Amino acid sequence: MKPLLDIDGLSKHFQLHEQQKLIPSCSAVKVTVYPGQLTALTGPTGSGKSSVLKCIFRTYLPSSGRILYCDQEGKVTDLAQASEYRILQLRRRDIGFVTQFLHCLPRKSALEITIEPLLARGVSLAEAQRRGRELLAQLRVPERLWAVPPATFSGGEKQRINLARGLIARPRLLLLDEPTSSLDPGTTENVAELIDTIKQEGVGILAIFHHPELVRRLADQTVRLQASSPGMPEPC
Numbered sequence: 001m002k003p004l005l006d007i008d009g010l011s012k013h014f015q016l017h018e019q020q021k022l023i024p025s026c027s028a029v030k031v032t033v034y035p036g037q038l039t040a041l042t043g044p045t046g047s048g049k050s051s052v053l054k055c056i057f058r059t060y061l062p063s064s065g066r067i068l069y070c071d072q073e074g075k076v077t078d079l080a081q082a083s084e085y086r087i088l089q090l091r092r093r094d095i096g097f098v099t100q101f102l103h104c105l106p107r108k109s110a111l112e113i114t115i116e117p118l119l120a121r122g123v124s125l126a127e128a129q130r131r132g133r134e135l136l137a138q139l140r141v142p143e144r145l146w147a148v149p150p151a152t153f154s155g156g157e158k159q160r161i162n163l164a165r166g167l168i169a170r171p172r173l174l175l176l177d178e179p180t181s182s183l184d185p186g187t188t189e190n191v192a193e194l195i196d197t198i199k200q201e202g203v204g205i206l207a208i209f210h211h212p213e214l215v216r217r218l219a220d221q222t223v224r225l226q227a228s229s230p231g232m233p234e235p236c
């Protein structure tokens with residue numbers, strides 16, 4: 001099977017010009033993600049796990065290495081080198097990123113925030129709302145909150161809106177950065193079931209999990225990063 005994502009030699013460092021310091025983040029990372037499979041990124045705090053996801057989504061510009069993404073037509077793009085236009089196109093159509101935190105816009109309800117990615121892909125408002133309600137119910141977001149802007153929601157409620165927004169449009173490649181860190185065990189179980197479902201639908205996932213048991217349960221492959229040293233694939 002051809003990988004959806006093939007990362008080799010990825011490194012990122014930050015140059016703090018004022019203090020004339022170089023902060024290493026991740027170094028010589030090698031990762032593959034296949035359709036319908038989940039690769040888990042593990043490693044100690046500060047080893048650069050989040051930075052790897054941000055380099056793929058191009059929130060960070062990699063310092064070196066290649067990040068090859070294969071789209072539906074078989075066209076390969078190096079995300080480390082691609083134009084801003086191509087990155088925006090892939091973010092809209094192909095690549096989803098669920099971070100720990102929801103950046104919510106004022107006056108937009110939880111349901112409106114959830115369905116935005118579907119509307120951007122041309123799905124009708126009625127159909128998007130139907131799918132949005134179904135997903136929010138699946139993620140145990142109480143119905144009384146659906147019409148309310150999430151600014152005042154609890155951490156766990158915000159995290160579920162963030163997940164709903166990230167999962168609703170079924171990207172081909174999904175990046176998950178500790179998506180269950182604020183959730184109770186029951187809701188974490190719901191999220192695990194949802195992740196299993198989207199794997200079966202063929203979505204390729206690269207994930208950082210707060211709970212090691214989620215790695216054991218969901219990962220097809222684990223890549224452990226060492227602080228500023230190469231990341232190597234490990235058997236599960």
Ligand SMILES: Nc1ncnc2c1ncn2[C@@H]1O[C@H](COP(=O)(O)OP(=O)(O)OP(=O)(O)O)[C@@H](O)[C@H]1O
Pocket residue numbers: 014023024025026043044045046047048049050051052
């Ligand atoms: N924008 C930034 N500017 C400067 N340094 C940064 C930036 N982002 C990350 N770093 C540094 O890069 C290193 C790796 O950070 P990163 O958040 O990727 O690690 P992590 O493995 O995800 O950590 P954790 O498990 O604690 O979330 C850290 O030393 C961090 O301080």
